[in-house]
Amino acid sequence: MSDAIDLDAYFDRIGYRGDAAPTLETLQEIHRLHPEAIPFENLSSLFGQPVHLDSTSLQAKLIEGGRGGYCFEHNLLLTRVLRQLGYRVTCLAARVRWNVPDDVITPRGHMLMQVEVDGREYLADVGFGGATLTGPIELVEDDHQETPHGLFRLEREGSEYALRIHIERDWATLYRFDLQEQHEADYEVSSWYVSTYPKSRFRHELIAGRADEEGRHVLFNGRYRLYRGTHEVEERHCESAEEVKDLLIGTFGIRLPDVPEMDQRFQRLIAERGTLP
Numbered sequence: 285m286s287d288a289i290d291l292d293a294y295f296d297r298i299g300y301r302g303d304a305a306p307t308l309e310t311l312q313e314i315h316r317l318h319p320e321a322i323p324f325e326n327l328s329s330l331f332g333q334p335v336h337l338d339s340t341s342l343q344a345k346l347i348e349g350g351r352g353g354y355c356f357e358h359n360l361l362l363t364r365v366l367r368q369l370g371y372r373v374t375c376l377a378a379r380v381r382w383n384v385p386d387d388v389i390t391p392r393g394h395m396l397m398q399v400e401v402d403g404r405e406y407l408a409d410v411g412f413g414g415a416t417l418t419g420p421i422e423l424v425e426d427d428h429q430e431t432p433h434g435l436f437r438l439e440r441e442g443s444e445y446a447l448r449i450h451i452e453r454d455w456a457t458l459y460r461f462d463l464q465e466q467h468e469a470d471y472e473v474s475s476w477y478v479s480t481y482p483k484s485r486f487r488h489e490l491i492a493g494r495a496d497e498e499g500r501h502v503l504f505n506g507r508y509r510l511y512r513g514t515h516e517v518e519e520r521h522c523e524s525a526e527e528v529k530d531l532l533i534g535t536f537g538i539r540l541p542d543v544p545e546m547d548q549r550f551q552r553l554i555a556e557r558g559t560l561p
Contacts, residue, residue, distance in 0.1 A: 287339045289364045290347070297321055297347045306370035308401045308420075311408070315419050316432050318362060318410045323352035323536040324493035329479040329486035331543045337468065337475060339364055350539030352494075354486065356475040358411030359395045360468070366399060366408075373408075374398040377470065378461035381446070382415065393474055394459055395466070398423065407438070407447070414493030414502030414511070415449055415458055433495045434513070452517065490528070490553050492536045501535050503528075506554035508535075525550035 291304070298317040303310055328335050335357065336342075342361045345351045352358075359375075366373050377392035384390055396409040399420060406420040419431035421438070425445070428437050435450040444460045478484050485491070492503040500511040506522035508531055522528045525547040532538045540546070 287364050289339055289343060289361065289368060291365065291368060293343065293347050294361075294365055304369055306366075306401070308406075310369070311366070311371065311399060311401060311406070312419050314362075314365070315408055315410060315417070318358070319416050319418055319493075319495050321537070322346050322358065322410075323538055324354060324358070324411060324413045324416065324491070325352040325532070325536065325538055326354055326486040326489075326491050327351070327538070327541060327543075328353070329484070330488075330490055330549070331541070331546070332487075333541070335475055335479045337472060350537075351541070352492070352536070352538055353411075354475075354478070355395045355409075355411030356471045359397055359409060360471065362408065362410055363397055366397075372400040374400075374463070375466045375468075375471075376461050376463065377466045377474070378447075378459035380459045381457040382459065391474070391477070393478055394461075395471055395474075396459075396461060398463065412458060412493075413491060414495075414500050414509075415451070416493065416495065418495050433500055451511070490550070492532060492538070494536045503531055503536065505556060506550075522554055525554070528554065 298321040300314055300317050302313050337356055337360055342357055346353055346357060346361055363373050363375060376396050376398055378394040378396055379390045379392055380394050396407060399406045399408045405423040407423050408420045409417045417431055418433040421429040421436050425438055425440050428435050437448050439446045441460060444462050446460045447458045448455045449458055478486055490505050494501045498510060502509045506528060508520055508522065510518040528550045529540060532540060
């Protein structure tokens with residue numbers, strides 16, 4: 285099966301009209317547009333539907349189907365696009381540290397990419413929910429780097445890098461990673477785990493994220509937040525399944541799958557009134 289992505293269809297999906305040469309400017313623009321057009325969401329895992337990572341499935345779901353996905357779907361799609369454009373991409377794996385206690389060890393359950401442009405190395409990642417990068421950042425330590433949706437920095441922690449985001453007047457760690465190359469077989473195992481393991485949060489909680497000109501939109505079960513910049517936050521709690529669906533369709537731009545039990549499941553999640561991740 286070919287790994288090729290229909291680049292014209294992908295560019296139409298994200299609204300890219302620029303040059304296709306493998307330059308930093310091309311990477312920056314694609315990296316900005318991708319998370320604006322294709323949301324982070326876990327509806328497939330939440331409703332027990334399989335998540336496929338081959339190019340045909342990713343194109344059918346994320347490009348043609350009006351859906352989003354989680355990190356492996358987003359970043360494998362972007363990896364294949366970038367490689368077709370001529371970039372050298374090394375796939376990596378990270379341990380998520382976002383809202384995780386210091387003494388808890390997490391698995392390498394997140395995908396990201398190292399992209400070389402003109403002899404310089406950049407970190408690219410369009411699949412980390414509401415806190416995802418909206419621009420590549422250079423793979424350099426202890427340097428505040430600005431993206432279209434906020435400040436990030438990389439710090440060394442032993443043999444690993446830690447990616448931090450400046451949010452609500454503080455720095456929060458998103459994940460830690462090293463530069464050991466990963467392969468698609470590694471992601472197949474990790475994706476199967478996070479989408480099917482009975483205790484995986486993707487099986488039990490609704491998570492959606494999207495970044496646009498307003499800011500960062502985040503939905504967790506029935507709790508919605510809009511981050512405008514790094515300090516201003518708007519928050520509200522949905523009171524009905526219809527309100528959740530309206531947010532998913534309107535704010536997050538998701539074409540909802542046909543799931544008979546969707547309303548009942550959303551109503552239960554609303555009742556739990558969980559804390560935003």
